[in-house]
Amino acid sequence: NISANLPRIRQLDEAAVNRIAAGEVVERPASAVKELLENALDAGARRIEVAVAHGGKSLIRVTDDGHGIRAGDLPLALARHATSKIDGSDLLNIASFGFRGEALPSLGAVGRLTITSRAPGEAAARIAVSGGRMGPVTPAALTRGTVVELHDLFFATPARLKFLRSDRAEGQAIADVIRRLAMAEPFVAFTLRDVSDGGEGRVIFRADAETGDLFDAMRGRLARVLGADFAENALRIDARREGVSLLGYAALPTYSRGAAVAQYLFVNGRPVRDKLLIGALRAAYADFLSRDRHPAAALFVECDPTFVDVNVHPAKAEVRFREPGLVRGLIVSALRHALAEAGHRASSTVAG
Numbered sequence: 151n152i153s154a155n156l157p158r159i160r161q162l163d164e165a166a167v168n169r170i171a172a173g174e175v176v177e178r179p180a181s182a183v184k185e186l187l188e189n190a191l192d193a194g195a196r197r198i199e200v201a202v203a204h205g206g207k208s209l210i211r212v213t214d215d216g217h218g219i220r221a222g223d224l225p226l227a228l229a230r231h232a233t234s235k236i237d238g239s240d241l242l243n244i245a246s247f248g249f250r251g252e253a254l255p256s257l258g259a260v261g262r263l264t265i266t267s268r269a270p271g272e273a274a275a276r277i278a279v280s281g282g283r284m285g286p287v288t289p290a291a292l293t294r295g296t297v298v299e300l301h302d303l304f305f306a307t308p309a310r311l312k313f314l315r316s317d318r319a320e321g322q323a324i325a326d327v328i329r330r331l332a333m334a335e336p337f338v339a340f341t342l343r344d345v346s347d348g349g350e351g352r353v354i355f356r357a358d359a360e361t362g363d364l365f366d367a368m369r370g371r372l373a374r375v376l377g378a379d380f381a382e383n384a385l386r387i388d389a390r391r392e393g394v395s396l397l398g399y400a401a402l403p404t405y406s407r408g409a410a411v412a413q414y415l416f417v418n419g420r421p422v423r424d425k426l427l428i429g430a431l432r433a434a435y436a437d438f439l440s441r442d443r444h445p446a447a448a449l450f451v452e453c454d455p456t457f458v459d460v461n462v463h464p465a466k467a468e469v470r471f472r473e474p475g476l477v478r479g480l481i482v483s484a485l486r487h488a489l490a491e492a493g494h495r496a497s498s499t500v501a502g
């Protein structure tokens with residue numbers, strides 16, 4: 151009798167669904183840090199402190215001074231597909247980093263998560279979730295903002311735990327995520343500490359809030375993150391075409407590298423690894439560099455949210471432009487122009 155052996159269709163319980171979703175959203179500790187930093191930035195934080203232990207495997211703690219979460223909303227912050235950032239009516243018009251409402255429930259499904267938060271004019275409160283099991287909202291002490299603590303990431307998914315690399319390698323991936331976001335947010339202060347040995351911990355990275363106009367701030371932050379050497383060898387890029395802007399700094403060809411290690415590309419403040427943008431960067435330098443050299447640059451594409459679809463990939467590393475040719479053309483012409491001018495200046499200095 152075949153029908154007796156026919157598999158039954160079952161509805162998975164919420165904890166299982168969240169663990170599956172977590173597989174896409176949180177690949178490693180660095181992806182958890184990225185989600186938590188983006189939440190802090192979306193909350194308007196001016197100062198963000200990250201503490202990690204053992205490459206983020208045993209602890210990730212992100213403290214921000216953003217607008218906080220109302221005590222009554224804490225359970226919703228942990229519910230799947232619950233977000234304060236969009237209402238779902240216009241997925242092509244997204245101005246925040248987050249919008250899926252998946253990060254916190256995912257982290258709570260695969261680790262032990264505690265959120266302590268205080269919204270203006272309210273008392274501070276806390277909620278905890280561990281392996282998908284949510285506790286009650288309880289009173290807490292906090293002057294402002296939000297503290298998210300994630301212990302024992304992937305304890306609930308041992309298979310994923312096995313794929314993690316050494317504490318050192320995971321720690322470096324975390325530092326890389328923070329550096330990239332710090333480049334895009336020069337007016338926000340960032341600190342990363344390693345608290346593996348307890349106490350105050352060891353500062354791994356610190357960037358104070360930059361001041362001045364956007365280009366001053368950007369240059370100061372790039373010097374902080376990429377080194378004074380980059381900032382001293384970089385040309386200011388400031389171009390726009392049909393509502394798309396290209397801002398940032400591109401290094402002189404003499405500062406190029408043997409590998410494509412110093413290419414930092416952002417779309418509306420999001421770090422991206424996008425083939426179109428990388429290809430445009432390469433094409434712009436083609437006449438100025440030999441084929442085995444790679445340009446160094448930190449470039450920020452800014453455009454109306456409706457001009458770019460950030461909904462392509464759960465980790466949001468890829469984007470899709472409505473008019474890719476326009477973006478490519480803007481990058482190639484702006485960089486070529488800046489490089490040609492710099493070359494002209496250099497040769498006239500030599501001649502003079």
Ligand code: ADP
Nearest residue numbers: 189193227233234248249250251252253254296
């Ligand atoms: P998303 O960012 O896609 O909205 P998350 O699961 O990351 O989804 O967060 C859920 C909600 O919790 C957010 O929409 C926001 O309202 C709130 N939230 C999360 N982190 C913070 C924070 N650091 N400060 C203020 N609110 C936060």
Ligand code: MG
Nearest residue numbers: 185189248253
């Ligand atoms: Mg989020």
